[in-house]
Amino acid sequence: MLRTLASATVLTVAILGLTACGDDDSSGSDGDSTTPVTIDVTFEGGTVTPNGERVEVKTGQPVELSITADAAGEIHVHGDPEQTLDYGEGTSTAEIEPIDQPGVVDVESHDLDVVIVQLEVS
Amino acid sequence: MIPGGFAQHGIGGAKDLPLPPELAIAGAVAALAVSFGVLSLAWRHPRYDGREPGRVLGRPAWVGLSDLTASSGWHVAMRTIGLVFFCFGAFAAVFGQDLLTNPVFGMFYVWWWVGLPVASLLLGPVWRAVSPVRTIHAAVGRLTGDPDRGLYTYPERLGYWPAALGLLAFVWIELVYPHGTELGPVRLWCAVYVGLMLIGGAVFGSTFYERADPFEVYSTLLSKLSIWARTDDSGDDGRLLVRSPLANLATVEVRPGLAGVVAVLFGSTAFDSFRDSTPWVKLIQGTDVSAYLLNNLALLAFCVLVGLVFMTGTMATGVEPGTRRASLPDVFAHSIVPIVAGYIVAHYLTYLVEVGQQTLILASDPLSNGSNLFGTAGWSVNYAISYHPTALATAKVIAVVLGHVVGVIAAHDRALTVLPERHRITGQLPLLVAMVAFTIGGLYLLFAA
Numbered sequence: 001m002l003r004t005l006a007s008a009t010v011l012t013v014a015i016l017g018l019t020a021c022g023d024d025d026s027s028g029s030d031g032d033s034t035t036p037v038t039i040d041v042t043f044e045g046g047t048v049t050p051n052g053e054r055v056e057v058k059t060g061q062p063v064e065l066s067i068t069a070d071a072a073g074e075i076h077v078h079g080d081p082e083q084t085l086d087y088g089e090g091t092s093t094a095e096i097e098p099i100d101q102p103g104v105v106d107v108e109s110h111d112l113d114v115v116i117v118q119l120e121v122s
Numbered sequence: 123m124i125p126g127g128f129a130q131h132g133i134g135g136a137k138d139l140p141l142p143p144e145l146a147i148a149g150a151v152a153a154l155a156v157s158f159g160v161l162s163l164a165w166r167h168p169r170y171d172g173r174e175p176g177r178v179l180g181r182p183a184w185v186g187l188s189d190l191t192a193s194s195g196w197h198v199a200m201r202t203i204g205l206v207f208f209c210f211g212a213f214a215a216v217f218g219q220d221l222l223t224n225p226v227f228g229m230f231y232v233w234w235w236v237g238l239p240v241a242s243l244l245l246g247p248v249w250r251a252v253s254p255v256r257t258i259h260a261a262v263g264r265l266t267g268d269p270d271r272g273l274y275t276y277p278e279r280l281g282y283w284p285a286a287l288g289l290l291a292f293v294w295i296e297l298v299y300p301h302g303t304e305l306g307p308v309r310l311w312c313a314v315y316v317g318l319m320l321i322g323g324a325v326f327g328s329t330f331y332e333r334a335d336p337f338e339v340y341s342t343l344l345s346k347l348s349i350w351a352r353t354d355d356s357g358d359d360g361r362l363l364v365r366s367p368l369a370n371l372a373t374v375e376v377r378p379g380l381a382g383v384v385a386v387l388f389g390s391t392a393f394d395s396f397r398d399s400t401p402w403v404k405l406i407q408g409t410d411v412s413a414y415l416l417n418n419l420a421l422l423a424f425c426v427l428v429g430l431v432f433m434t435g436t437m438a439t440g441v442e443p444g445t446r447r448a449s450l451p452d453v454f455a456h457s458i459v460p461i462v463a464g465y466i467v468a469h470y471l472t473y474l475v476e477v478g479q480q481t482l483i484l485a486s487d488p489l490s491n492g493s494n495l496f497g498t499a500g501w502s503v504n505y506a507i508s509y510h511p512t513a514l515a516t517a518k519v520i521a522v523v524l525g526h527v528v529g530v531i532a533a534h535d536r537a538l539t540v541l542p543e544r545h546r547i548t549g550q551l552p553l554l555v556a557m558v559a560f561t562i563g564g565l566y567l568l569f570a571a
Binding site for chain 2: 009013051052053054078079080081082099101102103104105106114115118120121122
């Protein structure tokens with residue numbers, strides 16, 4: 001009886017293990033990971049758009065923020081390592097260094113204390 | 123999983139990717155299949171509970187190890203290790219700078235909150251052995267009388283409730299309080315913790331630590347999933363045994379508040395997953411209502427919801443004439459511990475390994491003045507886990523499903539001793555549904571965040 005349970009568990013674990021072997025870390029290497037992803041960011045009167053959206057990017061893909069702001073400020077990118085981007089009033093672009101490590105990286109506005117986008121790097 | 127409330131500069135960097143949907147669904151299906159498999163195929167007489175008194179489960183461990191871990195030298199060494207960490211942490215907290223590079227934050231949020239439970243899973247009741255508050259209490263107590271006895275006896279009805287509140291206080295500063303990554307609040311939290319523990323020990327004796335020290339309750343609870351036990355479980359004497367985690371789990375001491383402790387542990391980890399999800403982020407940022415208030419309410423709501431679901435699951439059954447239905451949640455709470463453990467491993471694994479390494483590196487420079495006390499300041503963190511997201515996701519699902527399997531078996535065994543003959547199988551169904559709900563809920567949160 002215990003044997004049946006044990007074999008059932010082992011089987012389940014084995015199936016899950018096989019699932020893992022099927023799709024291993026190849027999602028970052030194919031596809032066009034050199035063209036930058038552009039995100040339009042608008043700061044207006046104490047709010048920012050986008051407001052916490054999730055954006056999928058590939059590992060090593062540069063991200064460009066196209067910023068329109070009514071005041072200067074600072075953006076923090078919470079990756080490993082952290083990046084700080086300064087922007088001025090008016091329209092500007094800020095480049096986020098390509099992120100090699102898979103994960104979810106918060107891009108937040110330091111002054112407004114909100115998450116602008118979450119980059120899903122895979 | 124980043125402490126310090128919402129959108130603050132936590133001590134972690136990037137977070138884990140969400141689970142791929144196929145994997146989450148595979149895990150959920152496996153959990154369901156195993157649950158009903160156990161219900162229909164498992165044994166009909168309790169294996170781990172209700173044994174003849176005096177019959178001890180488990181195999182004696184190697185005599186050398188048993189004697190070593192029972193020796194007074196070992197106890198002194200363990201207490202010294204605890205004191206060293208305590209003094210170093212206190213030093214960094216008092217004389218260090220209020221920067222994120224102060225190792226105190228990593229020690230508090232990673233080594234203590236995640237490292238200790240994982241160590242307990244592997245090695246047994248670690249906090250009981252190293253707890254600096256126990257050491258201080260014992261030292262002072264030895265000077266003034268018997269450290270085990272206090273002014274009063276610990277009230278039985280209080281049970282583990284103080285520990286549940288203590289754990290809630292920790293997750294509050296970790297997940298909700300916006301200034302959780304500033305030195306002052308962390309220092310204050312630790313000072314209040316030490317103060318309350320020492321006062322409690324003086325008033326109620328050393329039993330206070332077994333029931334009311336949140337970290338000791340947490341560590342001892344998870345240690346019941348390890349393979350280690352002692353024949354004389356009340357102290358550290360007796361022979362060291364090696365036995366099945368299921369047999370160990372059945373020895374969890376049932377006291378009021380156990381269900382509360384488990385609900386706080388599971389609910390808070392679920393909330394931690396939830397608050398990084400896009401819907402919650404957008405809700406918090408899009409509304410004028412204070413984010414602090416919303417996060418507080420959500421944390422409480424998660425803990426209460428888990429508690430209610432569990433209570434309904436355990437109480438919706440027929441009972442023996444002599445059994446109080448209200449006692450059932452505490453009687454069955456041990457079966458949620460493996461689910462909690464699996465989910466904690468899934469949620470915090472990367473955090474423990476990566477931010478834990480980072481804390482080790484920062485520990486060489488406690489005053490943030492460029493020193494290199496332990497030679498680790500020049501090391502760099504190994505991010506290998508993060509570079510294999512599929513393997514990591516698989517490991518998470520395996521941990522959650524394994525926790526579920528162990529939990530279902532433990533609940534089944536307990537039901538065989540507690541529930542009347544007529545309800546032995548049907549009475550388990552509501553609890554089974556609750557556990558499946560927890561596991562699928564947990565997998566969903568790992569997928570959606």
